[in-house]
Amino acid sequence: MKRLATCIAAMLLGLGATAAGADTRWDMATPYGESTFHTQNIREFVKEINEATNGELRIEVHSAGSLVSHPNIKRAVRSRQIQMGEVFISILGNESPIYAVDSVPFLATSYEEAAELWEASRPKIEQLLERDRIKLLYAVAWPAQGFYTNQELNTVEDFRGLRFRAYNATTSRMAELLGMQGTQVEVPEIPQAFSTGIINTMITSPTTGVDSTAWDFVDYFYDVQAWIPKNMVVVNQQVWDQLDESTQEIILEAAANAEERGWQMSREEADRQKAILDENGLRVIEPSEELMNGLREIGEQMIQEWLEQAGSDGEALLETYGYN
Numbered sequence: 087m088k089r090l091a092t093c094i095a096a097m098l099l100g101l102g103a104t105a106a107g108a109d110t111r112w113d114m115a116t117p118y119g120e121s122t123f124h125t126q127n128i129r130e131f132v133k134e135i136n137e138a139t140n141g142e143l144r145i146e147v148h149s150a151g152s153l154v155s156h157p158n159i160k161r162a163v164r165s166r167q168i169q170m171g172e173v174f175i176s177i178l179g180n181e182s183p184i185y186a187v188d189s190v191p192f193l194a195t196s197y198e199e200a201a202e203l204w205e206a207s208r209p210k211i212e213q214l215l216e217r218d219r220i221k222l223l224y225a226v227a228w229p230a231q232g233f234y235t236n237q238e239l240n241t242v243e244d245f246r247g248l249r250f251r252a253y254n255a256t257t258s259r260m261a262e263l264l265g266m267q268g269t270q271v272e273v274p275e276i277p278q279a280f281s282t283g284i285i286n287t288m289i290t291s292p293t294t295g296v297d298s299t300a301w302d303f304v305d306y307f308y309d310v311q312a313w314i315p316k317n318m319v320v321v322n323q324q325v326w327d328q329l330d331e332s333t334q335e336i337i338l339e340a341a342a343n344a345e346e347r348g349w350q351m352s353r354e355e356a357d358r359q360k361a362i363l364d365e366n367g368l369r370v371i372e373p374s375e376e377l378m379n380g381l382r383e384i385g386e387q388m389i390q391e392w393l394e395q396a397g398s399d400g401e402a403l404l405e406t407y408g409y410n
């Protein structure tokens with residue numbers, strides 16, 4: 087009986103706010119590998135939290151989709167299979183076009199524009215996540231996206247018939263508009279998808295090109311800088327609500343630091359990674375005006391399609407962003 091009472095008391099205590107004395111361990115899943123700057127940034131983020139809570143909150147990071155695969159990470163956070171996760175925001179574009187806004191071609195192509203687009207879209211993305219009882223902590227941009235291919239790209243006609251790696255609904259649509267066959271492939275599977283011939287072309291950052299040793303499979307990188315997509319780090323709302331206020335503050339501060347540090351890392355590494363592509367024999371090419379004009383036309387069409395899907399919410403977002 088006494089044991090039961092102790093047990094109930096412990097349970098009651100456990101129902102209150104966590105941290106302060108309690109030893110809490112969370113699992114966090116990310117789709118990307120250890121060498122990616124996003125993952126290195128996450129490692130800093132969890133270390134900062136661990137230190138500031140005197141080791142009371144320990145977050146175990148499972149990288150490269152090793153615990154939960156990318157398409158399942160958001161669901162796993164929602165169901166509390168894991169407490170925290172990182173996802174590529176636009177992979178959720180099928181749930182709402184708002185999630186896809188940073189992957190619409192040529193809407194935001196510099197870091198300044200990407201930061202403005204993030205500022206304009208953040209409240210809407212937070213609202214969408216809230217519906218799923220998920221809390222947004224921070225988001226960080228990838229370097230601008232360019233094409234990796236085995237053949238010269240002089241006009242948009244040159245994409246016809248290529249086998250293209252898609253990473254969200256927007257890139258699948260782009261493949262369609264360029265006459266390519268699109269297949270969705272996650273980053274850790276890129277080398278295998280190239281070597282087995284499932285794909286022979288992709289659009290991604292210099293970062294992911296280096297991470298997947300693109301020089302083993304393709305000859306050219308066309309630096310078209312089509313868009314600057316982002317990852318976001320999220321936590322289950324119920325798990326969050328169980329934390330005491332000082333722990334919440336620690337995490338929010340670490341998140342703000344991670345957001346700032348991450349964007350800086352991204353900026354710094356864009357050129358460095360292009361140089362690594364070049365050193366390994368990939369030809370890094372400035373696209374011709376003709377190619378860019380053709381791609382921009384497709385971008386225009388995709389912005390219109392996005393607006394049709396996103397309706398008045400989308401219009402308001404683009405207005406805040408300053409698009410006209």
Ligand code: PCA
Nearest residue numbers: 174228253273290291294
């Ligand atoms: N790398 C990730 C997302 C965008 C990027 O640059 C990928 O290729 O899936």
